[in-house]
Amino acid sequence: MTSTFPPFSCFFIPKISSSFYIFIGEIFFMHIINEDNIEEAYLKLVRTVLKEGVMVKDERGSSTIEILNVITQIRHPIPSVPVSAPIYQLIHPGFKTFWTGERLGKYCEEFISNDRKGFIYTYGNRYRGWFDRIDQIHVAIDRLKNCKESRRAISVTWDPTHDTRNDEVPCMILVDFKIRDGKLHTTALWRSHDIYGAWFPNIVGLTYLAQYVSKNLGVKIGSITIHSISAHIYKNDLVNARNLIKKERKKG
Numbered sequence: 001m002t003s004t005f006p007p008f009s010c011f012f013i014p015k016i017s018s019s020f021y022i023f024i025g026e027i028f029f030m031h032i033i034n035e036d037n038i039e040e041a042y043l044k045l046v047r048t049v050l051k052e053g054v055m056v057k058d059e060r061g062s063s064t065i066e067i068l069n070v071i072t073q074i075r076h077p078i079p080s081v082p083v084s085a086p087i088y089q090l091i092h093p094g095f096k097t098f099w100t101g102e103r104l105g106k107y108c109e110e111f112i113s114n115d116r117k118g119f120i121y122t123y124g125n126r127y128r129g130w131f132d133r134i135d136q137i138h139v140a141i142d143r144l145k146n147c148k149e150s151r152r153a154i155s156v157t158w159d160p161t162h163d164t165r166n167d168e169v170p171c172m173i174l175v176d177f178k179i180r181d182g183k184l185h186t187t188a189l190w191r192s193h194d195i196y197g198a199w200f201p202n203i204v205g206l207t208y209l210a211q212y213v214s215k216n217l218g219v220k221i222g223s224i225t226i227h228s229i230s231a232h233i234y235k236n237d238l239v240n241a242r243n244l245i246k247k248e249r250k251k252g
Helices: 040-051 103-111 123-130 136-146 197-217 237-252
Strands: 010-016 019-024 025-034 054-057 061-073 152-156 174-179 183-194 220-232
Touching: 025 040, 040 136, 040 197, 040 220, 040 237, 054 136, 061 237, 103 197, 123 136, 123 152, 136 152, 136 174, 136 197, 183 197, 197 220, 220 237
Parallel strands: 025 061, 183 220
Antiparallel strands: 010 019, 019 025, 054 061, 061 220, 152 174, 174 183
C-alpha cells in the first residue's frame, strides 16, 4: 500500500481540543491526551481505546483491544479546594468505580510504603526497599534539594535479575520528578496499562506519591504525565467500558 505521506515524516492531526495523534506514514504512532483533571483524562482515554483499539492477545491468552504509546498529561491533578488533603480524599469521580474511599486510600499508601504486605511486588517496595534496600524516592528528593534543575531524580521498578525469570512483573516501570517554574512535574512509564480497570487508581496513587515528594521539597505540584506503552481494555470489560462512555455522553 502506498503511503499518502512522505516516509518518516510526522504530522500532527487535531482530533479534538484536548487530544491529537501523531502519524508516521499511515500508522498511528502516538496518541496524546491533555486534560485538566484525572476524571476527564480517564474518560477520554477509555473513549480513545474503545474507538481506536485493535484486538491483541497477551501472554496469558487474554483478549484485549489495544493502542500503543498513549501519553496522557493532567495539568491540574489536585482539585482546587481550600484544604490540603491526600488526593484520595479530594477526588470524587462522577462515574461509578469501586476505587473509592478506604480501598483507594490503602492502594495509594502502597505507592510510598516499602512493605510488600504479602504481595509479589508493590510499586512502593520496588522504589524504596527492593534494590539493596535503596530508597530511590528519597534519593530523588535529595537530588532535587541539592539541585532543583536535576535531571537525575528518577526511580525504577524493573529488576532484570528477577523480572526476566518471572511472570508476575511490574507494569509501572519508572517515575521521574522534575522541578520547573517552581513546581514538581511528575512523569511515569507503564509498559502495560489496563485502562478501564487500573488506570484510574494508578494515577491517583501516582499523584499521592507526587504529593509526598512535593511536601518533602516544599514545592507545589505541577503536571502529571503518564506514558502507557500498551494501553488496553480487556474483552471482559468492554461492555462496562462502553456503558460508562454512553452514560457520560448522556450527561453532556
